[in-house]
Structure formats: C-alpha cells, structure tokens
Amino acid sequence: MTSSRACHMGLSTALLAVSAMVTVPFGPVPFTLQTMVLALLPVVLGGRDAVCSVALYLLLGAVGLPVFSGLSGGVAHLLGPTGGFLWGFLIGTALAAVVCGLRSIPERTRFSLGALLMLTASYAAGTAQLSWVMGVSPRAAAAMAVLPFVGPDLVKMFVGVSVGLSVRRALGLDRSKSA
Secondary structure, rough: OOOHHHHHHHHHHHHHHHHHHOOOOEEOOOOOOOHHHHHHHHHHHHHHHHHHHHHHHHHHHOOOOOOOHHHHHHHHHOOOOHHHHHHHHHHHHHHHHHHHOOOOHHHEEEEEHHHHHHHHHHHHHHHEEEEEEEEHHHHHHHHHHHHHHHHHHHHHHHHHHHHHHHHHHHHHHOOHHHH
16 A cells, blocks of 8 residues: 555545534434545545545544544444444445446446445445334334435535545546546
C-alpha cells in the first residue's frame, strides 16, 4: 500500500466520522450526513479502499472513540438498536464495490447503482437489528427507521456520487481505481 492510498483512506475515515457529527435526532435513528459520504467513498477511493475506510471507521468506534452519531462509540453501540445500520454500511460498501467495478455499465450509472445497493444493505441490516433488539416487527422497525429517511437519503446519495465524480476529475484519478 502506498502512503498516498493510506492517507486517502485515513482522510476518508475521518470524513465519515465528521459526517456522523452532523446529527438531527429523529426517532431511534438520527439523521446524519453519513449516507452522502458513503456514496462518495467508492467513487473517489475505489471499492477496496472504500471498504477498508468503512471497516476502520467501525473499528475506531468499536474501541470507544466517539466517531458514531451523537459523538458516541463502543461495542455496545454496534450491538444496540441502530448498530445494524453501521454493519450495513460495511456490507453495503462491499456490495457497492462490486457494482462499481463493472466496466460494462456507464460510470455515473454504476456509481449510482452502487450507492443505492449500499443504502439498501444498510436499511436491511438496520431494520433487522432494530426489530430484534427492540422486539418489534420488521414492518414497525422499517416504519420507524427507514421510511422517514428514504427521500433525504436518496438526495444525499445523488449529491455524494456527484461530488465524488467531481473530486475524481479534479484529482485526475485513474478510471481503473473504481474497482
């Protein structure tokens, strides 16, 4: 790994932590800017480095650094009602990395599909864990923690992909990095 890649991943992890600090309490799941950053990461870093950045973010939070929403951290946060959304970030970013590597799909389309897949995985994992931890039906969990966020999250994903493509062009990043 080059020092440049390590620096990009470290900065991306920090950006993900900062995006969690922009928090608006909204029921059991807060509104943050994380979805926007998660849509941006595979575009700018490429899939593998984006997955590593998200994994590092979760590791930092797990050891207790206050990188999660509301300046929280610790394993309990990952195992609590909203922890599934965090696990979903990692699963979804890995799935997005696969889609972003499909060269047969136009660039903007594959990055947008990757972001949508990331969001869907986060919603699925988050709904499952919220339902299980709170003892409510999956439908009730989705009504509480997914439905109010769909519109804003789609906007944040569009912005994240658009900003990511602009950053990619500005940095002159090689198209082959998106895998």
